Amino acid sequence: MLSVENISKSFTIHHLGQTRSAISGINLHVAKGEFLGIVGKSGSGKSTILKSIYGTYKPEDGAIIYDAKDEGPVNMLEMADHDLIRLRKTEIGYVSQFLKVMPRTTSLELVTQSLLEMGEDAEAARQQAEAALRHFDIPESLWDNYPNTFSGGEKLRLNIARATVKSPRLLLLDEPTASLDNDSKLKVRDAIAKLKADGTTLIGIFHDLEFMEGLCDRVYDMANGKVGRM
Numbered sequence: 001m002l003s004v005e006n007i008s009k010s011f012t013i014h015h016l017g018q019t020r021s022a023i024s025g026i027n028l029h030v031a032k033g034e035f036l037g038i039v040g041k042s043g044s045g046k047s048t049i050l051k052s053i054y055g056t057y058k059p060e061d062g063a064i065i066y067d068a069k070d071e072g073p074v075n076m077l078e079m080a081d082h083d084l085i086r087l088r089k090t091e092i093g094y095v096s097q098f099l100k101v102m103p104r105t106t107s108l109e110l111v112t113q114s115l116l117e118m119g120e121d122a123e124a125a126r127q128q129a130e131a132a133l134r135h136f137d138i139p140e141s142l143w144d145n146y147p148n149t150f151s152g153g154e155k156l157r158l159n160i161a162r163a164t165v166k167s168p169r170l171l172l173l174d175e176p177t178a179s180l181d182n183d184s185k186l187k188v189r190d191a192i193a194k195l196k197a198d199g200t201t202l203i204g205i206f207h208d209l210e211f212m213e214g215l216c217d218r219v220y221d222m223a224n225g226k227v228g229r230m
């Protein structure tokens with residue numbers, strides 16, 4: 001489903017005149033329907049890998065081959081921006097700890113929008129969005145509110161609802177449960193387990209290794225670049 005081949009990414013810190021390597025020579029392979037966990041210490045480059053796959057960062061070399069639904073295998077590092085944006089709208093999801101809000105868009109509209117981008121019709125999109133908000137305990141009184149006023153946990157749950165509601169083919173999870181209480185964590189776990197059962201391929205970073213148990217098939221360790229079993 002996804003093959004990350006020898007990617008490297010460095011950042012230039014202009015005011016210090018320095019260039020720092022964030023990741024170097026990373027190789028990862030994820031089969032369709034598999035859940036690959038990424039573990040490693042803070043600053044080891046875990047998020048940089050996910051952001052490179054999603055296209056937020058552009059690695060200097062290597063290739064990221066993704067088996068797209070219609071086109072088949074494509075190198076995402078060589079794709080035109082509009083093709084990458086289309087893939088993000090229709091088949092690749094990304095959830096981080098932080099919610100990107102859109103101006104003057106309510107929480108219900110945000111989740112509905114996510115489904116409309118997939119080509120869902122308006123009424124079905126609204127119903128599925130409401131079910132997702134309910135599932136993640138976003139109170140109905142908040143559905144017509146702008147999420148910038150939400151608590152940290154509410155924002156996070158909304159973020160997860162928005163990404164999971166459209167059952168992406170590939171879902172990238174960057175510590176999505178970092179500041180959630182246990183109850184909310186279990187709901188996220190349920191949603192991930194359901195996506196996995198439906199065939200979604202997942203790559204996730206979690207500090208809480210217990211959370212991954214029983215969900216992850218294999219783990220990539222940043223320390224030695226090796227993939228092991230959970």
Ligand SMILES: Nc1ncnc2c1ncn2[C@@H]1O[C@H](COP(=O)(O)OP(=O)(O)OP(=O)(O)O)[C@@H](O)[C@H]1O
Pocket residue numbers: 011012021022040041042043044045046047048049
């Ligand atoms: N946009 C950026 N500009 C400059 N340096 C960056 C940028 N993004 C990441 N880095 C650097 O790259 C290195 C890897 O960062 P990354 O966020 O990928 O690590 P991580 O393993 O996800 O860390 P954590 O577990 O703390 O979230 C760090 O040294 C970080 O400072």
